[in-house]
Amino acid sequence: MPDAPAYGFDTLQVHAGSRPDPATGARQTPIYQSTAFVFRDSDHAAALFNLQEVGFIYSRLTNPTVAVLQERIAALEGGAGAVCCSSGHAAQIMALFPLMGPGRNLIASTRLYGGTVTQFTQTIRRFGWSATFVDFDDLDALRAAIDDDTRAIFCESIANPGGYITDLDAVAAVADEAGLPLIVDNTSATPYLCRPIDHGATLVVHSTTKYLTGNGTVTGGAIVDSGRFDWSASGKFPSLSEPEPAYHGLKFHETFGALAFTFHGIAIGLRDLGMTMNPQGAHYTLMGIETLSLRMQRHVENAVKVASWLERDPRVAYVTYAGLPSSPYNARVPRICPKGAGALFTFSLKAGYDGCVKLIDSLELFSHVANLGDTRSLIIHSASTTHRQLTEAQQVAAGAAPDVVRLSIGIEDPDDLIADLDQALAKASA
Ligand SMILES: *Cc1c(COP(=O)(O)O)cnc(C)c1O
Numbered sequence: 001m002p003d004a005p006a007y008g009f010d011t012l013q014v015h016a017g018s019r020p021d022p023a024t025g026a027r028q029t030p031i032y033q034s035t036a037f038v039f040r041d042s043d044h045a046a047a048l049f050n051l052q053e054v055g056f057i058y059s060r061l062t063n064p065t066v067a068v069l070q071e072r073i074a075a076l077e078g079g080a081g082a083v084c085c086s087s088g089h090a091a092q093i094m095a096l097f098p099l100m101g102p103g104r105n106l107i108a109s110t111r112l113y114g115g116t117v118t119q120f121t122q123t124i125r126r127f128g129w130s131a132t133f134v135d136f137d138d139l140d141a142l143r144a145a146i147d148d149d150t151r152a153i154f155c156e157s158i159a160n161p162g163g164y165i166t167d168l169d170a171v172a173a174v175a176d177e178a179g180l181p182l183i184v185d186n187t188s189a190t191p192y193l194c195r196p197i198d199h200g201a202t203l204v205v206h207s208t209t210k211y212l213t214g215n216g217t218v219t220g221g222a223i224v225d226s227g228r229f230d231w232s233a234s235g236k237f238p239s240l241s242e243p244e245p246a247y248h249g250l251k252f253h254e255t256f257g258a259l260a261f262t263f264h265g266i267a268i269g270l271r272d273l274g275m276t277m278n279p280q281g282a283h284y285t286l287m288g289i290e291t292l293s294l295r296m297q298r299h300v301e302n303a304v305k306v307a308s309w310l311e312r313d314p315r316v317a318y319v320t321y322a323g324l325p326s327s328p329y330n331a332r333v334p335r336i337c338p339k340g341a342g343a344l345f346t347f348s349l350k351a352g353y354d355g356c357v358k359l360i361d362s363l364e365l366f367s368h369v370a371n372l373g374d375t376r377s378l379i380i381h382s383a384s385t386t387h388r389q390l391t392e393a394q395q396v397a398a399g400a401a402p403d404v405v406r407l408s409i410g411i412e413d414p415d416d417l418i419a420d421l422d423q424a425l426a427k428a429s430a
Helices: 009-015 042-049 064-077 088-096 114-121 123-127 139-145 168-177 252-273 279-289 292-312 330-336 352-362 392-397 414-429
Strands: 081-085 105-109 130-134 150-156 182-185 203-207 221-225 316-320 344-349 378-380 404-408
Touching: 009 064, 009 292, 064 081, 064 221, 064 279, 081 088, 081 252, 088 114, 088 150, 088 182, 088 203, 088 221, 088 252, 105 114, 114 123, 114 130, 123 130, 130 139, 139 168, 150 168, 168 182, 168 330, 221 252, 292 316, 292 344, 292 414, 344 352, 344 414, 352 404, 352 414
Parallel strands: 105 130, 105 150, 150 182, 182 203
Antiparallel strands: 081 221, 203 221, 316 344, 344 404, 378 404
16 A cells, blocks of 8 residues: 555545555455465575564464454554464463563453453463452542552553443553553554554454454454653563663664564564464454445444343343443543444343343344354343352352343344344343
8 A cells, every 4th residue: 555644444444455466467366275385595595583684483473364454453542563373362461461571460341341351360370470450430449459560550441341431531641640551452443443552442342253354253362552652761661662682682662663662572572472362363353354344334333222222122231332322431432432332232131031031032023142343133141151260249240240241242133133132122021
């Protein structure tokens, strides 16, 4: 694509990062299904291995199809660069890896995807890292949780299971005061609805498994770097500011400037952790991203219609969707996600736990799956599935009380979705 930063979102989602294939003229980005790439000569090989020249060596680090996706996601998020990897959870580890070390901690929002809570409470402890969970609406508590060993602040823009929107500007100001990077998981919003870097985020992580791919075919992840953080200012981020022994003492921040995090993610993260996205997966995600804005508009329109209908229904106790005027987070929508509050939300059934189970088993269009962000409408009863191991008090705190179900609204005909919910609610409430 010609170098024209003025292009709008809908143009970038189709073109950013891609150009007709120089060898064949292929207009669609080819799937470069090759493990290795031939060096021009020995000097070329040495320059690539020294990071003096950018190019393709081996697909654990870089691949031309994956590179197009990286450039496209970086463009849509307004970042300096991006690294793709094998899943959203891999992206979280890859984002934290250069920042953390034994004894270091991160401060995380209490409102997170369930799998992220498990990753942060259990698994990262094996690396000697820890997480402190704080309500990010309480900025004093957030400030108080930061100590000398804190290396990152982590939250979601539109938080899973939906209905909550983080005040990113306020959280970024606290991170800034403390000289810490803010990492925002933008999976549920996508860059079409929210651009965290515009609100002060340092890094943006994605599960591309969800809306970016959009059709429930492949898992993938991405880390986007704003390129704005000064990794050398505090001495707290030696992986980026100090000499790297594996590259003859090269200093990533000094050498690559705004692209330091991106180069580190490829040259160290992918090289040594190996959580690589494959070119076939990148292809499916590129295909999905071409229609991201069109899908997100429809997802949001449908979510507003279905949530409004549910809120008026006497069989429903309450609906938590930030797109409804009744939501305490509705006022944040125009500033944080001006094109809509996403398509994920929960509602509570007056018929309780048994009613929820009956509802799910009676639905015909909605699929009962542990996924979100598909073109198809999805439902899950968290208390009997993903949050089954928690006590009832923990379920309530996580927004997954026994009488609550979560919807991920798809792009079908909204009247059909409402009709399906109507017939299932009748059975559930009988
Ligand atoms: C799904 C999801 C993840 C994890 O992504 P995977 O691709 O399943 O590893 C992380 N954060 C959020 C908000 C998600 O929805």
